[in-house]
Amino acid sequence: MAGRIGDLFRDEPDQWGSRGDPWLWRALGERFRAVSLSATGGALEAQLRVAFVAEIGRAMSDRVGTGVYVERFAHGGMSSGFVSPTWWSRSGVPLLVRRAGLPGRDFTIRRTEELDWQSVRALRLENAAENPVSYGADLPTTLAMSEDAWRTRGRRGTGTDTTSVVAVAEDGAWLGIMSGQVRSADGAGALLTGVFVRERARGRANGVGDALLAEVLAWVSLQAPSIRLWVDRAPEGEPARRFTARHGFRATGRRRPAAGFPDAEIEEMVALLERQPLPEPARIPPSRPPVSSG
Missing domain, CATH: 3.40.630.30 (Gcn5-related N-acetyltransferase (GNAT))
Structure with a gap:
């Protein structure tokens, strides 16, 4: 079992929702690098959801169509810079919780x-x-x-x-x-x-x-x-x-x-509450429409 939450991010998934997701994965890994592992799966999920908002300025449950554009995660590709909240909620967070091996229900x-x-x-x-x-x-x-x-x-x-x-x-x-x-x-x-x-x-x-x-x-x-x-x-x-x-x-x-x-x-x-800033309007490069890469 990992000792720090950041340890859970060492091995990256094989598939992502959009091209910005690997960069958010790395940013979260750094954010949690020295943070002790939570006692339960629910507590870990709670921390991940709060950190998600802090990183991209949108809640993980938001309905955002193809994703949320985050300029600092734009590094080239068809959906460059786009983060998929749906992927994080359905795949990313459950994967991290499973890796932690903590008690809790699957949901x-x-x-x-x-x-x-x-x-x-x-x-x-x-x-x-x-x-x-x-x-x-x-x-x-x-x-x-x-x-x-x-x-x-x-x-x-x-x-x-x-x-x-x-x-x-x-x-x-x-x-x-x-x-x-x-x-x-x-x-x-x-x-x-x-x-x-x-x-x-x-x-x-x-x-x-x-x-x-x-x-x-x-x-x-x-x-x-x-x-x-x-x-x-x-x-x-x-x-x-x-x-x-x-x-x-x-x-x-x-x-x-x-x-x-x-x-x-x-x-x-x-x-x-620790007030989180509202996100900047998404700037979609017209020559690179946002599409899923995974």
Whole structure:
């Protein structure tokens, strides 16, 4: 087993998504050269996703078509300088996690889309049945929601000021979901919502929650200096409070009744983010259209 995260980058893959990917691979290897290996696969994936944003100014789950153009990675070739977030999410990161030999589940993370509405609904029904205060609605209310409402929730993953990411197991089963928005209804800035991981996939050893939250925070860091969420103050909310506190969230002291649950109270937690710069507009050389090289 490697002692440093940088050791995982020594042997390069045989195939890439675009010609910029080998250069990002080397840049990440240097970034993690002296960083000790994480304790779990989920923690490692979280670190890789945050570093990806720091290097190219885009989240790994972003839908960017053929890729993201990074000028310093342009060294000649048909897709010179283009980095493929899809390759990193589906191939690069899973390869690095496997090389680390750390405990954790095998899964990939992607954004949701409208056609996912039935899967989103199934996960949210499970959430509402288990802890309606955490979800924000009881089971009968959730069951009564229209197909259009669920389609809207699926589209959060393709919005400009929203994101919604899901962890998908190798067999296609959804393990967890989280969402974020940078302009909340009350105008108070970035908000983390819809935090839910299925019981069988919970825990630091599985790493699903760590990876999902890291991806949402990485995306938000491009647009906001902080993010907040509201958590159940009852004992049922204690796991969520511990989990978010481990990722830098701190209680602000603000509390309010939970909407629709007059006997329940929720409290605000906030995390400060290391603001990442927005990327420069992609400059595509007209004589060299971006195409995959792998």
